[in-house]
Amino acid sequence: MKGNNRSPLLLIKDLKKYYPVKKGIFGRRVEYVKAVDGINLELMQGQTLGLVGESGCGKTTLGRQIVGLEKPTEGNVFFKGREIVNSKTINMGNYRTKIQMIFQDPLSSLNPRKRVYDILYTPLSMHNIVEKSEIDNEIDKLLKLVGLSRRSKGRFPHEFSGGQRQRIGIARALSLRPDLVICDEPVSALDVSIQAQILNLMKDIQKELDITYIFIGHGLGAVKYVSDIIAVMYLGIIVEMGPVEDIFENPRHPYTMAMLDATPIDKPELRGKKRILLKGDVPNSINIPQGCRFHTRCPYAQQKCREQIPLLDGDKHKVACIRADEITWRKMDV
Numbered sequence: 332m333k334g335n336n337r338s339p340l341l342l343i344k345d346l347k348k349y350y351p352v353k354k355g356i357f358g359r360r361v362e363y364v365k366a367v368d369g370i371n372l373e374l375m376q377g378q379t380l381g382l383v384g385e386s387g388c389g390k391t392t393l394g395r396q397i398v399g400l401e402k403p404t405e406g407n408v409f410f411k412g413r414e415i416v417n418s419k420t421i422n423m424g425n426y427r428t429k430i431q432m433i434f435q436d437p438l439s440s441l442n443p444r445k446r447v448y449d450i451l452y453t454p455l456s457m458h459n460i461v462e463k464s465e466i467d468n469e470i471d472k473l474l475k476l477v478g479l480s481r482r483s484k485g486r487f488p489h490e491f492s493g494g495q496r497q498r499i500g501i502a503r504a505l506s507l508r509p510d511l512v513i514c515d516e517p518v519s520a521l522d523v524s525i526q527a528q529i530l531n532l533m534k535d536i537q538k539e540l541d542i543t544y545i546f547i548g549h550g551l552g553a554v555k556y557v558s559d560i561i562a563v564m565y566l567g568i569i570v571e572m573g574p575v576e577d578i579f580e581n582p583r584h585p586y587t588m589a590m591l592d593a594t595p596i597d598k599p600e601l602r603g604k605k606r607i608l609l610k611g612d613v614p615n616s617i618n619i620p621q622g623c624r625f626h627t628r629c630p631y632a633q634q635k636c637r638e639q640i641p642l643l644d645g646d647k648h649k650v651a652c653i654r655a656d657e658i659t660w661r662k663m664d665v
Contacts (some may be wrong), residue, residue, distance in 0.1 A: 338412060339373035340543050341397070341511060346406035348392050350396045351618060364616045365452045366392040367615040369568035371407070371643070374560075376510070377538070379544040381558030381575065383551060383590065385613055388564040390547045394513040397545070400424060406504040411510075428458050431504035435516040437496035446501055447474075448484035454506045476539075478532060494525035498532070505536065511543045516520040518553055528558055551594055566624045567616060573648030581660070583630045583650040588660045592612055623652070631658055 348367040367389045374380050382390045395401045395406060399415070402456065402501050406554035408415040410430065413423060416441045435438035441450060450468045455461060471481055477498040490495055497517060504512055514533070518526040530553060536542060548554045554561065555602045561578040563571040563586065571584040582588045609628050614620055626632040631654055643651040652658075 338500060339409075340376045340411060341372075341374040342407075342409040343370055343372050343397070344407045344409070344562075344577045346393070346396060346408065347387075347404045348396060348401065348405045362617050365567050365619060366616060367396065367403075368619075370569060372562060372569065372572065374511075374545070375544060376543055377537070377541050378559045379546055379557050380487070381554035381561045382547045382564060383549065383561065386549075386565035387613060387616065389567040390564055391515055393564075394432065394515055394545060394547055397511075398430050399427055400432075400511050416481055422456070428460075428507040429509050430513065431507060431509040432515060433497075433500050433504050433512040433517045436520055437493065437500045438488060440500055440517075441496060441503075442617075443488055446487055447479075450482075450488075450499065450503055451506055454503065458507055460507060469506075473506055476505065476536065477502045478528075493521050494528060497521060497525075497529055501529075501532070501536070506546050509542065511545070514544055514546045516548050517546075519549060526553060526598075533557060549591060551579075561591070566614065566619060568624065568648075568651070569643055570625065570651045571649065572643065573645070577648045581648075583648065583655040583658070583660075584652045584656060585631050586625050588658075591660075625652075 347365070347369055348369055349363040349365050352362040352364060352591050353359060354361050363412065370393060372380070377519050377655070382393070384390055392401065394401050403416055406416065413421060415426060419579040448470060451473060452466060455466050455469055457465065470484065474481060474483055478500070479495065479498055483491075483499075488499065491499065500517075517533075521529060534557060537544060544557065546554060546557050558575045560572065561575050563578070563584065565586050571578065571582065571587045578587065579591065582591060585633050589607040589609045594609070607630060611628050614624070614627055622637040622639055623629070623632070626636040628661055629636065633654070635653060639653055641653045643649050
């Protein structure tokens with residue numbers, strides 16, 4: 332059963348990532364880009380967290396901090412109860428084997444000069460996952476797990492289709508037997524039919540290996556299909572988070588409502604119905620608006636929204652909006 336452990340596999344507390352903006356010939360720091368600005372969440376073993384939001388909201392930066400590719404400016408990351416960011420005793424090599432990442436573009440994330448066999452052999456041998464005499468068998472098992480034949484071992488990445496390359500990327504991530512996999516828009520560069528195959532493959536692997544996913548994406552359909560929990564990000568913070576059914580059936584934040592209303596409609600009789608359409612661009616991450624960060628684009632904004640900073644509050648379904656109880660979303664169905 333998903334999430335049946337008492338303690339979370341991953342716990343994030345007030346995580347921040349600020350990038351300094353420097354000007355002048357001496358490179359004097361004058362401002363910060365607040366890419367991630369105080370994230371709190373927890374994830375249980377076997378669950379899938381869907382992380383959605385517009386480009387530049389901080390989704391990928393958050394994922395890179397969790398996997399250890401970037402060091403947070405502030406905050407804590409606990410993995411299996413152990414603090415990662417500020418620990419001086421933890422072995423980061425061992426930590427990185429337990430948290431892997433699947434990248435958006437499989438072609439650029441695979442070494443073009445290495446055959447599939449070498450791509451999978453290197454992590455297995457470096458981290459002593461199996462005995463050297465068993466590596467060949469392990470590679471065959473990985474290829475079978477992701478739906479590729481043994482003959483794929485002797486080919487280079489450019490000889491495969493986009494979907495096949497992403498399967499290789501998944502096999503590489505799984506080669507270290509991780510507990511958590513960060514999936515950074517793993518299907519956005521693929522055809523729709525191939526997307527379905529990859530999503531089904533990931534769900535099958537999760538059932539078989541009890542892996543935990545963080546699935547970063549733009550497409551709400553794909554995120555809904557694989558996720559147990561949805562977290563909606565805007566300008567470096569989470570504005571709404573809850574079980575996938577609650578988010579899609581009863582969204583409480585205007586930004587989430589607008590994202591759902593932006594989904595293409597396949598029923599002609601619904602195309603004339605009123606929807607929430609956002610105007611303008613996402614504000615600059617350097618000069619973040621006062622009060623609610625979304626008020627500059629929110630159709631329901633009032634003066635209090637410009638003055639008060641809403642906190643992410645609630646039990647299972649959390650929302651950061653001081654007008655959440657006053658707004659009702661009309662689901663567009665027949």
